[in-house]
Amino acid sequence: MGYTYLDNAATTPMAPEVVALMQDQMLNNFGNASATNYYGRQARSVLDDSRHTIAQSINAKDSEIVFTSGGTESDNTAIISTALSRQSEGKHIITDATEHEAVLKPMKYLESLGFNVTYLKPNEDGEISVEQVERALTDDTILVSIMYGNNEVGALNPISEIGELLKNHQAYFHTDAVQAFGTENIDVHAENIDLMSTSAHKLNGPKFIGFLYINENISIPSFIKGGDQETKRRAGTENVPGIAGFAEAVKLANDEVKKDKRERFYSFKQQIEKTLKENQIKFEINGPKGPHALNHVLNLYIPGVDRGVLLTRLDLEGFAVSGGSACTAGSLEPSHVLIAMFGKDSPKVADSIRISFGKDNTMDEINSFTKKLIEIIRDLTN
The missing domain is CATH 3.90.1150.10 (Aspartate Aminotransferase, domain 1)
Known part of the structure; x- marks a missing residue:
């Protein structure tokens, strides 16, 4: 059967082109991208080229792409690091009730620390309106996290309109685009997105690799503590074969x-x-x-x-x-x-x-x- x-x-499923490229990288490009020797430089070259490919796909700068282990880490980093580093400016956060658990559970954690989280209720199609976000905004709002597209019912939220609303507000705008990246055309600068989470395995790439887009005009501390990889924004030796596979999957999803x-x-x-x-x-x-x-x-x-x-x-x-x-x-x-x-x-x-x-x-x-x-x-x- x-x-x-x-x-x-x-x-x-991983695309055959992704599998072939990753196999080649694992066999022939095993260096540490932080090393200065020949093998390290080869790995660094692949890392830089992959970052550039991915950045171009969302109209971002190379320096705005931070590689992570996937959507969950990207969401946690965007939400928790923003909240803890900006709590002196306010402790109010806006999200919606249909978010993935990788957003909802960090929100519950922050509530246990004294943050005030507003959960917007969707309409019967699963969508959030920009008017809901506007009504919920306060002078203390430091973060708005609204998913790009819903993973269970497929609802698309008005990301551009929310981004425009928040352009002159102190709140950072984060979107979980894990389900949308690879099918939707996303332009982070045109849509005024500050932080965006993705994961490679949703677009025929490998598991346990993703990226967090961080707009160059904002700064959040590293969530993973350790070495100075990813320009000190995400510690840990980069998964070069996985990152190369992610970039190949992005190329295939033009x-x-x-x-x-x-x-x-x-x-x-x-x-x-x-x-x-x-x-x-x-x-x-x-x-x-x-x-x-x-x-x-x-x-x-x-x-x-x-x-x-x-x-x-x-x-x-x-x-x-x-x-x-x-x-x-x-x-x-x-x-x-x-x-x-x-x-x-x-x-x-x-x-x-x-x-x-x-x-x-x-x-x-x-x-x-x-x-x-x-x-x-x-x-x-x-």
Whole structure:
């Protein structure tokens, strides 16, 4: 039996070009980028070239890219380092209730230290408005952290508008772009973003590597204490093969490829919706209904069908989907994103599934998946 992978919001398979490049780097470029000998200089050259490639992809300067172990470290660094270093200027932070746990848990930690955190409630499509941010702002606000695109329902937030709002406010603007980087066109300077988190494994790169964009006009202390790597902003010997692989994944996800992916993924969503309707399957889409969304994410509520049973049946039939964020879905706990959108008593909270597309998925796979989904739903509801 073949297996179709439709859980790309959790992680993506590494592109063959990335694997080949990393293998070459691991075999032939093993030097420490901080060393001054030949091997160190070779590693430093790869590091610098990779940083430049990644910086260009978001219209940043090379010096504004700080490599980390991934999205979680980037989020923690942006949030905790900003808060602790700026608490004399204020102790108020704004975020939203649908953020990833890598943002929400640092916020809870800061609350335990006496910070005041405002959690904005999304609309029923999972979106935050710039008006909500404006109403929540105070003279004591030192940080606003709003995700670029939601990993469970695909909602895109008005990042440019929020950035414009905060341009003349003391608050730093951070966005978790882990799910959006690689599919959306991001310009950190045009969008007035101060801090941005990413992770390579969401765009067919390696795991345990990411970067934190830090605008050159702001300064936050290093979160990881140790050596002076990354111009003293992130201690630890750089993972040169991983960074090179990340840069290769970024090259592969150029603007033309991103446009193609957005269009293809939206056609997948439309095909699933159309086929379910034609077969008179009752369902609801959780999240945006049109093309203005992270189109690789489709969250479905199917009334009367137990999520755990549905996921198991799909898995046994060769289709990998999930119940939500990969960081919590393993326990099948209710989705905090759907709770924020619909309330804790909504049946959608416990019985919705997330289908997420990747660059290698085909329409034939989507049709096969939808056919099997319909068969299972009918079996479970008859």
